[in-house]
Structures are given as C-alpha cells and as structure tokens.
Amino acid sequence: MAKGVLGNDPFQRGAASRQPEATDARKPAEEKKPAAKKAKASGKPPKQAAAAKATKSRQPPAASAKKASAKAREKAAPPVAPEPIADEAMPLREPAAPVTPRTTPPARPPVMADDAAQRTAENRRVDRALTEALAAEVAEAAAAAAVDEALQGREEANQDVDRVLATELAAGMAEAAVREVLDQDSGTSPHRARELAATVAAQVAGAAGGPAVDEVLEQHASRGPLERGADSRAPLSSDEYEGHLEDEDDEDAWGHDAWGLNADADDEEPLPTSEEVAAMEQELELTASVTRDEFPPQRRSSLSLVPPVEGAQAESFSAGEFGTEPERPPPSRAGGMFALAREIAGQALASEGLGRAMGAMQGLVEAVRTGLGASGGTRVDEYGKDAALVENLQPVLDFLYGPYWRVSVQGAEMVPSGAAILVANHSGALPYDGLVMAQAITRERPDLREPRWLVEDQVFHAPVLGTLFNRLGAVRACPENALRLLDEQRPVVVFPEGYQGLSKPFAERYRLKRFGRGGFVKLALRTGAPIVPVAIVGAEETSPLLGRIPASFLGLPYLPLMPGPLPLPAKWSIRFGEPIDLGDLAPESAEDLGEVQRLTERTRESIQGMIQALLRERRSVFAG
Amino acid sequence: MRVAVTGASGEFGKLLLPLLERDPNVERIVVLDVAKPAGDKVEFHRVDLTRHDAEGELTDALTEHAVDALYHLAFLFGPIRSGSMAHELEVVGTMNVLTAAGRARLPRLVVPSLTAAYGARGNNPALLREEAPLQGCPHSRFINDKVEVEGQVMAFRERHPDTRTLVLRFAPLLGSDVDNPVARLLSRAVVPTLLGYDPLWQALHAEDAARALHLALRANASGAFNIVGRGVLPLSGLIRQAGARPLPLPGPMFRAALHALDMAGAATLPVALLDYMHYSWVADGERAESALGFVPVHHVRDAAAALRRS
Structure with missing residues (x-):
C-alpha cells in the first residue's frame, strides 16, 4: 500500500x-x-x-x-x-x-x-x-x-x-x-x-x-x-x-x-x-x-x-x-x-540574494494588487506615481533592465538639462518602452529631474495595465499634462505614433506610423523646450503583436496576441539623437500648421534614420 | 463687519460659524435660515429659500443690516430623500439669493461648490485647474445641481462686477462629524471599487474647509478656487486610510448590481459614484494658495484618518 x-x-x-x-x-x-x-563538481562552469x-x-x-x-x-x-x-x-x-x-x-x-x-x-x-x-x-x-x-x-x-x-x-x-x-x-x-x-x-x-x-x-x-x-x-x-x-x-x-x-x-x-x-x-x-x-x-x-x-x-x-x-x-x-x-x-x-529576491516577489505581488486596484498605496504624487511601489519593484526593474533586456544606451548626453521633449518610436504590443526610457534616463543622467512618459488614452484607461503604468509614472497624454511636466523642468518622453504605434503588426515593426498632429512640436514651440529624437530597438521583439483578439466586451479595443505572458528577452538599444534645431521660431508659429508639419516630419525622419542604423548594427535580436 | 449666512445649520455653516464667532472683526452674523443656530453674534431671520417670496425677505434683511459679505451655504450633503426638494433648495434658492444680492448691491458673495462638479471623465488632465469645464455627472442630480448653481453664480458675476464673488470648489470633506456621500461611502467596512481601476482622489479635512471659508471673507480675489487637501491618494489608499477595505468588483457586474439595487429602491450607493471610481478627478489647489492664501494643513491621509476616529 x-x-x-x-x-x-x-x-x-x-x-x-x-x-x-x-x-x-x-x-x-x-x-x-x-x-x-567529485565527478559532480566537474560539471560546474568556473563562474567566478x-x-x-x-x-x-x-x-x-x-x-x-x-x-x-x-x-x-x-x-x-x-x-x-x-x-x-x-x-x-x-x-x-x-x-x-x-x-x-x-x-x-x-x-x-x-x-x-x-x-x-x-x-x-x-x-x-x-x-x-x-x-x-x-x-x-x-x-x-x-x-x-x-x-x-x-x-x-x-x-x-x-x-x-x-x-x-x-x-x-x-x-x-x-x-x-x-x-x-x-x-x-x-x-x-x-x-x-x-x-x-x-x-x-x-x-x-x-x-x-x-x-x-x-x-x-x-x-x-x-x-x-x-x-x-x-x-x-x-x-x-x-x-x-x-x-x-x-x-x-x-x-x-x-x-x-x-x-x-x-x-x-x-x-x-x-x-x-x-x-x-x-x-x-x-x-x-x-x-x-x-x-x-x-x-x-x-x-x-x-x-x-x-x-x-x-x-x-x-x-x-x-x-x-x-x-x-x-x-x-x-x-x-x-x-x-x-x-x-x-x-x-x-x-x-x-x-541578488534571498532578501532581494523576496523583495522582488513582494514588489510583483504589490504590482498585481495595484493593477487590480487594491493597493492602498499612500505615497502617490499628483500624477499618480506611487513611490513606494516603484521602490518595491526596483529589483524587478533592475533585472529587466540589466540582465534580461541588457538595455544599451547611446548618446544620453544629448538630452539637455531642464525641460526637454524626448520623441521616440512606440513599439511592442505592451508598451514597456516608456518605462524603460524613464529607467534609462534616470540611470544615465541622474542629474536630470525625474522623467515621465506620456501614454495614449487607450493604454492609460485600460484596466489593470493602465492603472499599473500610471502608478509607475505614466501620465495621460494631453497638452495640459505635458505643459505642466515641462514647466517642472522635467524630461518628458512622448510617443507621437500613439496607439497606431502599438497596434501595428509584427511585420511592420520599426516602420514609423504617422506622427499624429504634431502636438509635440507645438509644445516645443510654445515652451521653448528642445526636441530630442530617440530610437528604440528591441521593444518590438520583446512583445511582438502576433494578432488581435477582439475584446470590446471588456471595454478594450483588442487583446494583444503575444507569444507568452512574459516579455521576451530581446536586447534593447536606445539611441538619443541631436536635438532638432527649431531655428528661431516664435511661440506663435505653433499655430502655423505648415511649419509644425515640417518640423514633425524632420523629427520623424531623424528617428527613422537612427532606427535603421541600429537595425543594421544589430546582428541578432536576442544576443544583440 | 457684518456677515450674512444662509444655510447656517448645514455642513458648511456648522464649520464657518464658530470661526466667525471668534473673529473679532465680525460684529454680527445675520443668519438667514429656517433654524436658528446658537451663537452670541447671531441675529436670526427666518427665511425659507424654497419659497417664492424668499427673495424679498432676503433683500430686506441684506439692506437693513448693511451686510458686508454673504455666505450662501444652503446646500444639501446629507442623504437626499427628495430629489425635487433638493433641486428647489439649491437651484431656485440660489436664484433667489443671487437676485437679492444683486438688488442689495452686496460687496461680497461666497458660494461653495464641489470639485466633483468637474466630473470624472477620461479626458481629465492630471490636475484640473479652475478654468476646466464643469462636465458634471450624467447620473447625478446632486452633482448636476451644483453645476447649475455654478452657472448661475458665474452669470451673476458677469452682471455684477462690483460684487466680489468667490466660488470655493471643495474636495470631498472628511471629518469627525461630516455627512456627505463620500464620507458615508468611506465609513463602510467594505467599499466596493472597480476591478482594474484605482483613480486618484482628494479629500479635505473639515478644519481646512472651515479655514478656507473664513479666508474668503477678506481675500482680495474673485472667481473660482479649488479647495483641496494636501496630496492625493488612490481610491484604495483612501479607503484603507479611512479604516475600511476596498473590494474590487468587475465593472459590468458592479454596474448591474447597482442599477438593480437602485431600481429596487434599496440603493446603497449612488450609481454616479461609479464614474468617480473609474477616472481620476484631481483638482489643482495652486490658485487658492496664491490668490486666497489658503494652504491646507492636513494631508488627505489625515482627513481620512479623522473619519476613522469618529
């Protein structure tokens, strides 16, 4: 028995x-x-x-x-x-x-x-x-x-x-x-x-x-x-x-x-x-x-x-x-x-050691609770970023940023201090790019104020995901918020492709969609903040969009069909370019649609060029 | 200084009157209400704002006492049993008060409102400034009456530029003996919330609210002011700080349950609260600080904790 x-x-x-x-x-x-x-020991690689x-x-x-x-x-x-x-x-x-x-x-x-x-x-x-x-x-x-x-x-x-x-x-x-x-x-x-x-x-x-x-x-x-x-x-x-x-x-x-x-x-x-x-x-x-x-x-x-x-x-x-x-x-x-x-x-x-692993687990649990709307956090700023959650989740973010995605950053010194508009390509079925950009700027340029990134309504108001991103530092993309953030002398990351950039199929990855109505150019002209083009490569392969499952019953435009629930370990490269020269355009030229269109297109070309360069340099998606 | 107050026995009246009593520059408090509050400086005039002839009585009282400022605080916050009665008091009452104020050439008028009048909408920016449109809430008579009142007051302000008109938009008031929809919501043991959403809420400690009202008596500014407490909390955090537990429910289920309860007449929660549980509605208190000199002392946490103590 x-x-x-x-x-x-x-x-x-x-x-x-x-x-x-x-x-x-x-x-x-x-x-x-x-x-x-023993024979056993021989199997072990000499790590240290x-x-x-x-x-x-x-x-x-x-x-x-x-x-x-x-x-x-x-x-x-x-x-x-x-x-x-x-x-x-x-x-x-x-x-x-x-x-x-x-x-x-x-x-x-x-x-x-x-x-x-x-x-x-x-x-x-x-x-x-x-x-x-x-x-x-x-x-x-x-x-x-x-x-x-x-x-x-x-x-x-x-x-x-x-x-x-x-x-x-x-x-x-x-x-x-x-x-x-x-x-x-x-x-x-x-x-x-x-x-x-x-x-x-x-x-x-x-x-x-x-x-x-x-x-x-x-x-x-x-x-x-x-x-x-x-x-x-x-x-x-x-x-x-x-x-x-x-x-x-x-x-x-x-x-x-x-x-x-x-x-x-x-x-x-x-x-x-x-x-x-x-x-x-x-x-x-x-x-x-x-x-x-x-x-x-x-x-x-x-x-x-x-x-x-x-x-x-x-x-x-x-x-x-x-x-x-x-x-x-x-x-x-x-x-x-x-x-x-x-x-x-x-x-x-x-x-990292048991303590940190436990901390990471705790952070993940906390993140899930936050996403579901039961965090009970008390250290939230007026934009919705929860400092306590970010601290708890830092081991996880460190892991993703470092050993998992091996983010390499080039040209971070291009970001001027004070207010700056960082314009990047949007990619991947799940928008990790904003989070990674914010991490990259925080790490590479500790002298700058804490950056925030703007996300489109479809993501910001998505249940669970939107709530979680908001607590991690995402801000709803609208002129009021952007102006306020720039007024606080922060670097602001924007993805002018918006929702279009997220929902493009995997076959069209790294091909930039239209850049909206050029809101970021108007912002730059009004505030005098420089526009820094940024190319991100690797995010598309991290969460490739293989298909869309209709999910209007959930109040979502679609559920992304991805290879798995977890992001893939593609290698990320982020390249900051030269700030776009706005010349000596007056703030009033923000009303000049032709001028705005021209600057928008210039930014777009600059980013597309950097993306192509990064793609040419990349030999392998996962090894870099 | 002579100050007239309507709705002196209401939520705001109870907060303001003790401060006016203590203010050495206030020599008389003319109370225009249906109930007489206690106080040495109080001079009671029985006026029922819902009556059609209230306007004449108000004008007489205001001119007779040469009032320097009128606080129009006759708004309902307790459980509203009769929607039409509330509408009558708030909208028609305000109309009467405004007409009388115009007739009496009143130097100063203070009217409270709510930040909830901005409405909880998906297109709200992170911080709502005073110039943001008041979108109200489609399901709530309570909120929409406030929006209507604000419209009347703004129209009055344009017509009577020599009357200094201040509208104080208060974040939800929390305190030991405060009764309003939010305080009632938070005093439950378990508060249902929407699964996957956790909007940012503000709250205002009753003491801060009283101070803001008192500051409006002398402030050298006019227009609307957001009166909010320090900091923001996600709804779940606010619920926890108030000593309750959030219970996230899937949206459709929650909605259906609320509507069903509403139809059955056993409404435990206003359906309108769903919007406020879905989207953030955070108002920017910067203008109140710079123009009114109002700096909140209490953090939202303290305000919620005050609720717990009661």
Missing part, C-alpha cells in the same frame, strides 16, 4: 532525478573543497574569478569551526529536545574544517595586501561566525515554534521524536539557507549581515516547520506497513546501526543521546534515523540514473552502504553547503521538496 503510494508519487520521482542537478548548479563552495572534488573564489573559500571552514563552538555553547543552555541531533551535526562538520584553514593563511596575503585588510578579514570571519551562531539560534527557536504549532492537534505516537526530527529538519534547512545567503554577499556590513541572517533563518525555519512535520509524520505512516512487510529488515538495520555508531565516533554522542531520549519510544524508533542517515548519505552518492521508485529494496541496499557513505557525508558537511545532516530526509517527498526549494533559493541567490 504505502509502497504503491510512494512508488507512484511523481513528486518523489522528480525529486530523485532532480537532486544531482540541483547540487551541481548551486554551490561554488562545494567544489572548492578538495574532498568534494579564481581569486575571488580563493578568498571566499577561506571563510566557511573557519567560520564553521567557530560556529560549531558557538553553537555548542548555545545548545548547552536550552535543554530542549532538538539538542542531541544538533550536536551531532557539528562534529560531522568538524573533520573537514581543519583541512582548509591551515592551507589558507599563506594564500591570503596576495589577495589582501596589507595588515589592515588582514585584520578586516579576521574581523569578517568573526563576524561571520557570530552571524551564523545567531542565525542558528534564531532558526532553532523559529523551527521549534513552527513545529510545535504544526504538531498541535496531531495525535501521533511519538510526539517527542517527531518534534525533534521536524525541528531539526526545519532548523537545518534554515541554517543552510543562511549560509547560502552569507556566502553570496560577503561584502555587506556585519550588522546588516546579522540582521539578514536572522531574518532569513526565522523565515525559512518558520516556513519549513509545517512541511517538516508533515514529512516526519508521513514517514511514520509509510514506514509502519513497510516494516510489517519486510520482517527481516528491522534486526538488520538495528545491527547496522550499532556498527555504524561504532565506526563513526563523531556520531556517537548524538546516537546515544538519541537513544536515551527515545528510550520511552518503541524499539523501532531509532531506525528511522539510521535509515535516514544512510539513505541521505546514499542519496549524495547516487546519480540521477538511480530510480527510487522501489522503496523497500532501496532502503535495504542503503543500509549496507555505510562505509562509502561516511566519506560522502563528511564531504557534504565540510562543504558546509548541504547543511546539517537531519535536513537530508529519506528519499521520499521531502527530497523533492528540499531540492526544489534549494533550486529556487539558489537561483534567486545567484542574482
């Missing part, structure tokens, strides 16, 4: 095959360890500069040694249930620790030349140890709380054991997360790091509490029938267990403690842990080819794998990346869950 359930579990199967990839992709620290030089790697690699072992002692101290104080398992985890990491620190000091001087640097490195190590200790404590507490809460109301036979296991599972995961975070941003100040670590620990532990309990309980549930089915297994595994303990001194203390603690529990109780250990160890060694669908045979085989397993375990702990032992659950659903969580966490960390 239980076998069938587990064997058919797609989650579990996925987990088994995913595990190695996840480990591969993640840790730079892992390959640094000589012990960890060797020097950076060297300096970084120094820290974890020393820190973990310190952490171990610090943690031991802490552990001594609160006589709570998780104690023994936690202590077990520390010694396991110990053996590897002395190996690297001894080799590191000679290597450091080249990297950090003077004594001051040395000291700071020392300080940093201490800081790091302190931070980790703090995080461990926080994680422990948070995990205990979460687990207690999760366990409440569940009547299982081995509450104490469950609690210990689950707490340790959650805390271990939290600590691993903290270490990852700390490894990622080693440059931050100790205070910030500590704060960050504590937050991460608390959050992860808190969140992991529930699933951990589920896991442990499920483990019990699945084990009961299993053991009945395989009678021979129990004695074998207990024997193995004893042998295992004798083999491994480090584990001794924990093992006995566990025994003592679980004395009241029934005989089988220690078995899960030994199985767990063995299974986890085995999991480290096994490659993706091993299927885990057959549960009992695998367990049995795992038990016989003790000797090779120890080495693997030591490695993993010395790497300090897999975290404490109990977080490696048996090859059940937990394996998949943890691998998935790590993978996600690892990816998030790869860009």
